[in-house]
Amino acid sequence: MKTIRVWDLPTRLFHWLLVLAIVALWYTGTEADMDKHLPLAYFTLALLLFRIIWGFTGGFYSRFSAFPLRPSKAISYIRSGLHSDEPGHNPLGSWSVIAMLLSLAVQLTTGLFANDSIVTEGPLAHYVSNDFSDQMTSLHSLNFNILLGLIMLHIAAILFYTIVKRDDILPSMITGKRSVSADIVEPVGRNPAYGVAAITIAAGIVWLITRLGT
Secondary structure, eight states, rough: EHHHHOOOOHHHHHHHHHHHHHHHHHHHHHHTOHHHHHHHHHHHHHHHHHHHHHHHHSSSGGGGSOOOOOHHHHHHHHHHHHHOOSOOHHHHHHHHHHHHHHHHHHHHHHHHHOOSSEEEEEEEEGSSOOHHHHHHHHHHHHHHHHHHHHHHHHHHHHHHHHHOOOOOOOHHHHHOOOOOOOTOOOOOOHHHHHHHHHHHHHHHHHHHHHTTOO
């Protein structure tokens, strides 16, 4: 066994900033504090857009192409007793990440068209009918429960792998490093310029969306 860097810094920052953002969104949404909820939603949207871009341009194990998503991989993984030599996401973990990103995308997209039936509405709500905005509001509320369920499942899986499987999955999302087989080659680090470009593009898209709402 040897230790290599699997998760690059941008991926780790995205992960932990997203954790904080979702907690803050849940709290402000529950308290109906829309003055804070909307800016947090824009920030979270920028995070999501960055992760999508980074999924194609980032470090090797951060790219979606490195996710073992073939059904046969998942079946083999289950039959092996949840054993995988993948330094990055295992097959079930890969599907979990995709599901959470899709649910988060639905949550943020519907929020752009949603309203609180009082004074606050998403930046794109005035471009659609009231009925459509109300439908997006209902879906926004429903999907949050789905997203919350996926998050709880994700946390349960982390605890299982940490406590039962004795995996270093949690420390790796802090340090970026994992213990792997000696024959696995450490990927070359990504040029920081790619990260800066991804952040700039994501922030630019969110800025344009906020401008449409004025």
